[in-house]
Amino acid sequence: xxxxxxxxxxxxxxxxxxxxxxxxxxxxxxxxxxxxxxxxxxxxxxxxxxxxxxxxxxxxxxxxxxxxxxxxxxxxxxxxxxxxxxxxxxxxxxxxxxxxxxxxxxxxxxxxxxxxxxxxxxxxxxxxxxxxxxxxxxxxxxxxxxxxxxxxxxxxxxxxxxxxxxxxxxxxxxxxxxxxxxxxxxxxxxxxxxxxxxxxxxxxxxxxxxxxxxxxxxxxxxxxxxxxxxxxxxxxxxxxxxxxxxxxxxxxxxxxxxxxxxxxxxx
Amino acid sequence: xxxxxxxxxxxxxxxxxxxxxxxxxxxxxxxxxxxxxxxxxxxxxxxxxxxxxxxxxxxxxxxxxxxxxxxxxxxxxxxxxxxxxxxxxxxxxxxxxxxxxxxxxxxxxxxxxxxxxxxxxxxxxxxxxxxxxxxxxxxxxxxxxxxxxxxxxxxxxxxxxxxxxxxxxxxxxxxxxxxxxxxxxxxxxxxxxxxxxxxxxxxxxxxxxxxxxxxxxxxxxxxxxxxxxxxxxxxxxxxxxxxxxxxxxxxxxxxxxxxxxxxxxxxxxxxxxxxxxxxxxxxxxxxxxxxxxxxxxxxxxxxxxxxxxxxxxxxxxxxxxxxxxxxxxxxxxxxxxxxxxxxxxxxxxxxxxxxxxxxxxxxxxxxxxxxxxxxxx
Numbered sequence: 001x002x003x004x005x006x007x008x009x010x011x012x013x014x015x016x017x018x019x020x021x022x023x024x025x026x027x028x029x030x031x032x033x034x035x036x037x038x039x040x041x042x043x044x045x046x047x048x049x050x051x052x053x054x055x056x057x058x059x060x061x062x063x064x065x066x067x068x069x070x071x072x073x074x075x076x077x078x079x080x081x082x083x084x085x086x087x088x089x090x091x092x093x094x095x096x097x098x099x100x101x102x103x104x105x106x107x108x109x110x111x112x113x114x115x116x117x118x119x120x121x122x123x124x125x126x127x128x129x130x131x132x133x134x135x136x137x138x139x140x141x142x143x144x145x146x147x148x149x150x151x152x153x154x155x156x157x158x159x160x161x162x163x164x165x166x167x168x169x170x171x172x173x174x175x176x177x178x179x180x181x182x183x184x185x186x187x188x189x190x191x192x193x194x195x196x197x198x199x200x201x202x203x204x205x206x207x208x209x210x211x212x213x214x215x216x217x218x219x220x221x222x223x224x225x226x227x228x229x230x231x232x233x234x235x236x237x238x239x240x241x242x243x244x245x246x247x248x249x250x251x252x253x254x255x256x257x258x259x260x261x262x263x264x265x266x267x
Numbered sequence: 268x269x270x271x272x273x274x275x276x277x278x279x280x281x282x283x284x285x286x287x288x289x290x291x292x293x294x295x296x297x298x299x300x301x302x303x304x305x306x307x308x309x310x311x312x313x314x315x316x317x318x319x320x321x322x323x324x325x326x327x328x329x330x331x332x333x334x335x336x337x338x339x340x341x342x343x344x345x346x347x348x349x350x351x352x353x354x355x356x357x358x359x360x361x362x363x364x365x366x367x368x369x370x371x372x373x374x375x376x377x378x379x380x381x382x383x384x385x386x387x388x389x390x391x392x393x394x395x396x397x398x399x400x401x402x403x404x405x406x407x408x409x410x411x412x413x414x415x416x417x418x419x420x421x422x423x424x425x426x427x428x429x430x431x432x433x434x435x436x437x438x439x440x441x442x443x444x445x446x447x448x449x450x451x452x453x454x455x456x457x458x459x460x461x462x463x464x465x466x467x468x469x470x471x472x473x474x475x476x477x478x479x480x481x482x483x484x485x486x487x488x489x490x491x492x493x494x495x496x497x498x499x500x501x502x503x504x505x506x507x508x509x510x511x512x513x514x515x516x517x518x519x520x521x522x523x524x525x526x527x528x529x530x531x532x533x534x535x536x537x538x539x540x541x542x543x544x545x546x547x548x549x550x551x552x553x554x555x556x557x558x559x560x561x562x563x564x565x566x567x568x569x570x571x572x573x574x575x576x577x578x579x580x581x582x583x584x585x586x587x588x589x590x591x592x593x594x595x596x597x598x599x600x601x602x603x604x605x606x607x608x609x610x611x612x613x614x615x616x617x618x619x620x621x622x623x624x625x626x627x628x629x630x631x632x633x634x635x636x637x638x639x640x641x642x643x644x
Contacts, residue, residue, distance in 0.1 A: 163370060165366045165367075166370050166373075168335075168337055168357070168364075168366070168370065169364070169366055169370035169372075169431075170372070170383070171336075171356075171358050172335060172336075172337075172357050172358070172363055172364045173358075173363065173383050173384035173387055173431070174358045174359075174384055174387035174388055174435070175358055175383075175387050176358055179387070184372060187374045188372075188373065
């Protein structure tokens with residue numbers, strides 16, 4: 001048998017510790033009985049119970065879920081359409097510009113995205129009268145914008161892999177272009193779109209920076225509430241909430257990964 | 268070439284008054300600066316099984332895609348049954364295509380794949396699925412109706428693709444390398460299956476292939492394509508026995524080509540002075556000027572090998588067997604002539620216990636005057 005060296009296992013362990021130690025400590029301390037975050041006072045689930053009575057926190061969680069669901073859905077629609085245009089239309093005026101614009105949010109600092117969207121919303125309110133003030137709508141629009149970039153990238157790579165003769169075959173058998181899109185293209189790339197939606201959902205759920213810029217009264221998202229609470233001193237129920245969020249995110253990411261892998265195996 | 272076994276009315280291309288079913292007129296297709304198809308004109312008749320044969324990148328697939336409506340010709344006209352196809356999108360054409368990758372819809376069952384075209388046509392579900400059942404019977408897949416494409420073997424997928432392309436009873440069926448993805452044994456069986464189905468339904472087929480054996484077996488006529496142009500159109504036998512150029516002679520089967528100059532015109536046999544073989548006699552060729560540059564094409568199987576110099580025969584050359592390959596029904600020899608030129612010869616192995624010519628033997632290669640084809644380009 002081939003003897004394995006020590007180097008690889010050690011670096012792997014160090015890497016995992018570096019990545020996951022903070023998360024593990026957070027999860028562990030969410031079950032801490034003590035009010036002091038850094039002192040272990042025995043196992044307890046009391047902070048989960050207290051979380052249930054924290055109306056502000058629950059309201060923020062509800063806002064976040066609504067925002068994430070709506071913006072993930074919108075991002076998936078926009079991302080799918082832009083990916084389709086970018087991969088299936090061979091050449092058109094401004095294609096390069098569109099490619100750049102679509103993927104810009106991937107590399108642009110969040111602060112700049114947030115600031116520029118805020119300025120846009122203010123200018124729109126002054127000239128068009130819509131959106132009236134900042135709130136849920138503006139957060140959803142902002143999140144859809146940058147999440148659409150991620151969905152576009154995922155959908156684009158799937159569309160490129162897809163055998164284009166499938167679409168041609170449907171055309172050949174008498175289906176018009178729109179029919180082909182809904183009958184053939186959409187079902188074939190559906191798993192990629194589901195994982196794109198899940199990714200957009202998680203991105204929206206944990207965004208703090210952009211939301212802080214474009215949100216308004218009554219539309220504080222969960223990350224915003226947690227951040228403001230932590231500034232006043234860490235309360236252990238934040239740990240409990242964070243643990244729940246980590247759980248949700250982990251499940252979503254795992255499902256997305258599995259779907260993508262299954263898709264790759266099939267084709 | 269005349270062949271008494273086939274009645275004249277099954278070969279409409281011999282009749283100058285016959286009306287073609289598909290007319291391709293001066294079709295050109297350019298992609299940026301690459302000319303994929305260059306001024307091709309072709310007439311195809313009803314009920315034909317026409318093969319477009321050529322290497323990769325010769326423009327055969329582009330021509331097929333223009334017929335299907337997936338590519339728009341840069342110039343020229345396509346008529347199908349008298350109707351101009353310009354501006355008619357792929358979904359409105361009376362053609363169907365069988366794709367090289369089969370392009371079966373992965374999320375639909377076999378039955379739904381085949382029914383797709385009928386349902387788009389507005390047929391009722393009951394009627395569509397009844398026709399699907401008949402079609403699946405024709406391609407012998409009735410018990411696989413509920414399977415998904417990924418649960419089928421390569422040969423079964425090929426038949427689903429064929430059934431799906433035939434279900435709308437197109438005027439013209441286009442097949443892009445229909446047997447390309449099958450293994451050799453299955454391919455041979457499927458060739459005859461394809462001919463059977465084509466004859467049963469009477470649909471006109473245009474097949475694109477790079478495989479010359481496939482083209483020979485399937486086709487009523489073959490069009491040999493190279494660099495965007497059609498080099499020769501003819502029946503398989505004509506293409507093989509009477510190629511019109513060195514390119515076609517060399518592309519179809521293997522051939523020995525010898526360069527030479529035409530001798531004086533003669534009533535029965537004329538001479539060609541070749542550099543490699545010296546004087547060779549061939550049947551007289553009209554419109555050949557004395558001293559004109561010509562090439563002689565001799566198929567390897569038309570040459571025979573003897574151990575002793577035959578008496579009183581023309582076209583005898585002497586050499587040494589440099590290499591041989593035993594292939595069961597025949598043996599392929601490479602004979603090096605005394606001037607260094609190597610020729611290929613194949614001998615069929617008729618007798619079980621003959622004493623075969625072997626390596627390094629001195630041999631005489633002989634062929635009939637009529638075995639050589641004189642080419643001028």
